[in-house]
Amino acid sequence: xxxxxxxxxxxxxxxxxxxxxxxxxxxxxxxxxxxxxxxxxxxxxxxxxxxxxxxxxxxxxxxxxxxxxxxxxxxxxxxxxxxxxxxxxx
Amino acid sequence: xxxxxxxxxxxxxx
Numbered sequence: 001x002x003x004x005x006x007x008x009x010x011x012x013x014x015x016x017x018x019x020x021x022x023x024x025x026x027x028x029x030x031x032x033x034x035x036x037x038x039x040x041x042x043x044x045x046x047x048x049x050x051x052x053x054x055x056x057x058x059x060x061x062x063x064x065x066x067x068x069x070x071x072x073x074x075x076x077x078x079x080x081x082x083x084x085x086x087x088x089x090x
Numbered sequence: 091x092x093x094x095x096x097x098x099x100x101x102x103x104x
Contacts, residue, residue: 025101033098033101034099034101035099036096036097038093038095039096059093063092063093073095077096077098086098
């Protein structure tokens with residue numbers, strides 16, 4: 001998943017707040033995933049319109065790290081999720 | 091805010 005890829009959640013997968021446990025979860029058929037704080041900020045920006053690079057731009061303004069590091073980490077995270085079928089790249 | 095490599099953990103629904 002490179003900077004130009006546009007990630008989205010496929011049908012049946014959604015990011016949801018689990019208020020009872022005070023956390024967010026990605027719910028997929030038969031499976032669930034719990035993002036850490038930074039991963040949650042990434043997933044909240046996955047809308048099927050923003051590219052990986054666009055997400056990196058937004059987060060680089062909020063986090064204290066070089067933009068290229070942020071983009072590389074985001075791409076790696078989303079690639080891992082894509083292998084699990086939790087996101088797809090458009 | 092500090093950037094920490096983002097991670098997503100799979101949890102067992104069971």
